[in-house]
Amino acid sequence: MPYLNVVEVESALQVVAGTHPEFTELVTLPHRTWENRVCRAVRVASDLATARPTVVLFSGVHAREWGGPDILVSFLERLTAAAAAGTGISLPGYTVSAADVERITTGLDVVVFPQANPDGRAHSMHPDGDELWRTNRRPLPVGGVDVNRNYDWLWDFRRHFDPRALARGEVSVSDVRGQDTYHGPGPFSEPETRNVAWLLDRHPTARFLADVHSFSELILHPWGDDDNQSTEPAQNFRNPAFDRRRGLLAQNGHPDARRYGEYLDPTHRRHLVEIGERVRDAVASVNGRRYTVQQGAQLYGTSGTSDDWAFARHVLDPARPVVYPYTIEFGRERPEGVAASFHPPYAEMARIIDEVVAGLLEMSLAGLDRLAAEQLP
Amino acid sequence: MARYQVTVVSGDPSRTAAEVAADVGAEVIRKMRVADGVTALATDEQIDALTAAGATVHRHRDLAEGRAERLADVGEGDRYAEALRRLAGR
Ligand SMILES: [Zn+2]
Numbered sequence: 209m210p211y212l213n214v215v216e217v218e219s220a221l222q223v224v225a226g227t228h229p230e231f232t233e234l235v236t237l238p239h240r241t242w243e244n245r246v247c248r249a250v251r252v253a254s255d256l257a258t259a260r261p262t263v264v265l266f267s268g269v270h271a272r273e274w275g276g277p278d279i280l281v282s283f284l285e286r287l288t289a290a291a292a293a294g295t296g297i298s299l300p301g302y303t304v305s306a307a308d309v310e311r312i313t314t315g316l317d318v319v320v321f322p323q324a325n326p327d328g329r330a331h332s333m334h335p336d337g338d339e340l341w342r343t344n345r346r347p348l349p350v351g352g353v354d355v356n357r358n359y360d361w362l363w364d365f366r367r368h369f370d371p372r373a374l375a376r377g378e379v380s381v382s383d384v385r386g387q388d389t390y391h392g393p394g395p396f397s398e399p400e401t402r403n404v405a406w407l408l409d410r411h412p413t414a415r416f417l418a419d420v421h422s423f424s425e426l427i428l429h430p431w432g433d434d435d436n437q438s439t440e441p442a443q444n445f446r447n448p449a450f451d452r453r454r455g456l457l458a459q460n461g462h463p464d465a466r467r468y469g470e471y472l473d474p475t476h477r478r479h480l481v482e483i484g485e486r487v488r489d490a491v492a493s494v495n496g497r498r499y500t501v502q503q504g505a506q507l508y509g510t511s512g513t514s515d516d517w518a519f520a521r522h523v524l525d526p527a528r529p530v531v532y533p534y535t536i537e538f539g540r541e542r543p544e545g546v547a548a549s550f551h552p553p554y555a556e557m558a559r560i561i562d563e564v565v566a567g568l569l570e571m572s573l574a575g576l577d578r579l580a581a582e583q584l585p
Numbered sequence: 586m587a588r589y590q591v592t593v594v595s596g597d598p599s600r601t602a603a604e605v606a607a608d609v610g611a612e613v614i615r616k617m618r619v620a621d622g623v624t625a626l627a628t629d630e631q632i633d634a635l636t637a638a639g640a641t642v643h644r645h646r647d648l649a650e651g652r653a654e655r656l657a658d659v660g661e662g663d664r665y666a667e668a669l670r671r672l673a674g675r
Contacts, residue, residue, distance in 0.1 A: 210657075210658045210659055210660045210661075211658055211659050211660060212660055212664075213659055213660045213661070213663075215663050216660050216663050216664055216665060219663050219664075219665035219666070219668075219669055220665055222665075222669060222672075223665050223668045223669060223672065226669075226672040227668075227672065274659075333656065333659045335656060339648070339652055339655065339656070340588075340612075340626060340648060375604060376600075376601045376603065376604055377601050377602075377603025377604040377606070377607050377613065377623075378601070378603070380613075380615055382607075386610070387607070387610070387612075388612045423616060424616050507615075507616070508615045537616075541616065541617055541618065544651065545590050545645065545646050545648075545650075545651075546590050546614055546617065546624065546626065546648070547648065547651070547652070547655060548651070548655065549616070549617070551655065551658075553655075553658060554658045
């Protein structure tokens, strides 16, 4: 079995939705891509008329990270097949009981958007394309935009980040056209980014989110701009007094790193870490690969990413429920080089699909447990 | 235009390897772990510019190497076509 091509990802969604119309909804995203492709998502919910706490899963944002859509299609196929048959889900080393499958489909809305950047994927997979393409396919003169630097969160990084961190290349973002992390001409300038935002707006009950990427075997949670801290609430992304001070990370050995840390409510931090650890343990149970749960900035500093934007929404508008968001970086660095690290041989990818599907199922169950056990803020 | 996976080591203690690599337009791959430098994707021209700027560049592989095998790992046609036809005929 090879990787799904762009057409196959869309077909898979139509087959899932067409096979199980009683508990799935095929959702057409409103914004066509630069190459005029239509994107779709599938919502799984036993009662389609009522909104429940929602899990939003998406992938395929970075073109060369081929396995993301394959993971989410597999997740969707397994969840819906089990729900239809009234069975559990068995993966090597990890199982979900039939009762837990029912708990997911009756207790949650699960929204799966596997292919957020189909134009980029098509280019990366095409014999005449560029296998290591990362961005979308916005045409010149602007050129490709990194969709995961295009969200409206500290997007204007020259204003928000310390110039020293930027000059030293410690923040993975660029305002230079043609660079792989180019953040675009404005926040939400790209149809691919607006589609993800639309999905969250469509589901105001969204509580859990995963943006699936490769590689590094990481489960990243907010924040991505600077070291988290839970003692100085005034040090936060909204506060202009700290503009041009963010992004000096302790891990980079800056003497001024302690001048700013991004405030993270300690209760939110606890839930982020504990849900992340359940995902980690489920992943490990399949192939023994132990992913690391850490805040995004510990990989490298970023601005304009999906997880921080989604998490910031409750800070900006406390009437919104908290979304617990993760960026999952599946797979490990491979000795064959960069390309094989971003998209390993499919035989290896098949094992990774199983482990990440287990992690995402566990994320749904961990979310349900927390919603049931306590008032999850 | 050939591109290569390289390791860049800065020749100037006041500048990081990521900074030097980005300056010449090479793509920095921060996720690849290397001691004392960064992994980058660079063309011959960019490698020359890096060397001229005093950086040390280790060339590891042509990015085209193994590409045909990797592309052979991508589906052809549509494995769901038959299922879609069956659904349409239902
Ligand atoms: Zn990515």
